[in-house]
Amino acid sequence: MRNPAAPGAVTESAELVLPLLPPQDLAAVASACRALRAAVTGVTARRAADAARGLEPLPIPFRNCVDSKPYAYFLYTPFSLTRLAPGASAPSAQPWGAAWVRPPGPTWPRPNLDGFPSSVCGCACAAAECGGTQCACSDADADAAGPGFEAGMGSLRECGDGCACAPSCRNRRTQRGVAVRLRVVRHLHKGWGLHAAEALGRGQFVCEYAGEFLTTEEARRRQKLYDELASGGNLSPALIVIREHLPSGKACLRVNIDATKVGNVARFINHSCDGGNLHPVLVRSSGSLLPRLCFFASRDIVEGEELTFSYGDARVRPKGLPCFCGSSGCSGVLPSEET
Ligand SMILES: C[S@@+](CC[C@H](N)C(=O)[O-])C[C@H]1O[C@@H](n2cnc3c(N)ncnc32)[C@H](O)[C@@H]1O
Numbered sequence: 338m339r340n341p342a343a344p345g346a347v348t349e350s351a352e353l354v355l356p357l358l359p360p361q362d363l364a365a366v367a368s369a370c371r372a373l374r375a376a377v378t379g380v381t382a383r384r385a386a387d388a389a390r391g392l393e394p395l396p397i398p399f400r401n402c403v404d405s406k407p408y409a410y411f412l413y414t415p416f417s418l419t420r421l422a423p424g425a426s427a428p429s430a431q432p433w434g435a436a437w438v439r440p441p442g443p444t445w446p447r448p449n450l451d452g453f454p455s456s457v458c459g460c461a462c463a464a465a466e467c468g469g470t471q472c473a474c475s476d477a478d479a480d481a482a483g484p485g486f487e488a489g490m491g492s493l494r495e496c497g498d499g500c501a502c503a504p505s506c507r508n509r510r511t512q513r514g515v516a517v518r519l520r521v522v523r524h525l526h527k528g529w530g531l532h533a534a535e536a537l538g539r540g541q542f543v544c545e546y547a548g549e550f551l552t553t554e555e556a557r558r559r560q561k562l563y564d565e566l567a568s569g570g571n572l573s574p575a576l577i578v579i580r581e582h583l584p585s586g587k588a589c590l591r592v593n594i595d596a597t598k599v600g601n602v603a604r605f606i607n608h609s610c611d612g613g614n615l616h617p618v619l620v621r622s623s624g625s626l627l628p629r630l631c632f633f634a635s636r637d638i639v640e641g642e643e644l645t646f647s648y649g650d651a652r653v654r655p656k657g658l659p660c661f662c663g664s665s666g667c668s669g670v671l672p673s674e675e676t
Pocket residue numbers: 409526527528529530567572573574575576604605606607608609659660661662671
């Protein structure tokens with residue numbers, strides 16, 4: 338039997354425990370001995386190499402030429418999670434940076450988001466036929482021209498849990514994770530930002546905004562807390578409120594998604610006052626009540642370009658944080674969420 342005090346045993350045990358620790362605890366462990374410092378360095382390098390921790394089809398690395406932060410710490414989910422029960426809390430730990438290699442592709446099970454009996458609606462097509470005129474989930478406008486790039490929020494219908502088709506169906510283009518090359522880059526004034534690591538074509542699907550679906554009551558409670566922490570420079574909140582309006586202007590649907598603690602790479606998308614190069618689209622899948630927020634390239638994007646969208650109108654709450662989007666029409670103020 339191996340002597341548990343031997344350096345090899347220390348490293349082996351560390352490999353199991355260290356990936357579960359947040360950065361402050363990792364730093365404390367690193368100061369204990371040389372073997373642990375080496376193990377922590379390995380975990381840190383592997384975290385910096387993939388923000389998505391193997392849960393997306395491609396790795397999404399961090400790049401920082403500005404300061405010494407190697408990565409941003411949060412829990413990753415490729416799909417939104419429902420936390421609609423009052424007081425329900427997110428998972429508190431998730432291994433990240435382990436030496437063992439995860440098989441490629443999303444392995445976090447995609448939940449039936451709202452418990453809606455999914456067999457109630459959907460199509461019965463064979464995979465290759467979906468999206469055509471015979472398909473119950475077809476979205477004729479989107480089939481012809483993509484989800485549309487008029488100002489404001491677009492909309493799109495896709496096959497979903499209620500359909501007979503396979504995950505490879507062509508009418509599930511937003512359901513296969515982040516399939517374009519991206520990286521997370523550190524900025525001097527904006528914190529981290531999401532960048533294209535390859536050229537993207539207009540209309541190409543980039544990513545979903547995944548996080549925790551919240552009740553409005555919980556969203557208001559968290560926003561208050563985040564506003565306090567953000568004003569002290571201690572947090573970059575990623576809580577988004579989506580409102581759909583009737584032609585009368587009245588809001589008819591409100592969805593709150595918080596990617597601050599649990600989210601995917603969309604939590605790194607910064608604001609641009611000129612609307613940016615991403616088009617937000619509400620995607621409805623057959624068999625699911627809750628729509629998902631997805632981002633498509635609103636124009637051709639070159640490799641290295643930062644991906645941005647408009648968080649809203651800064652005039653609604655003019656006392657926001659300073660905006661550093663750099664666009665010619667920058668209002669100077671970052672629009673803040675009105676929950
Ligand atoms: C959804 S997060 C975006 C990712 C964030 N930069 C990070 O480091 O995690 C939103 C936060 O990013 C920062 N941010 C986004 N756009 C910005 C901009 N145009 N100018 C300055 N800060 C910005 C603000 O701190 C904002 O609260």
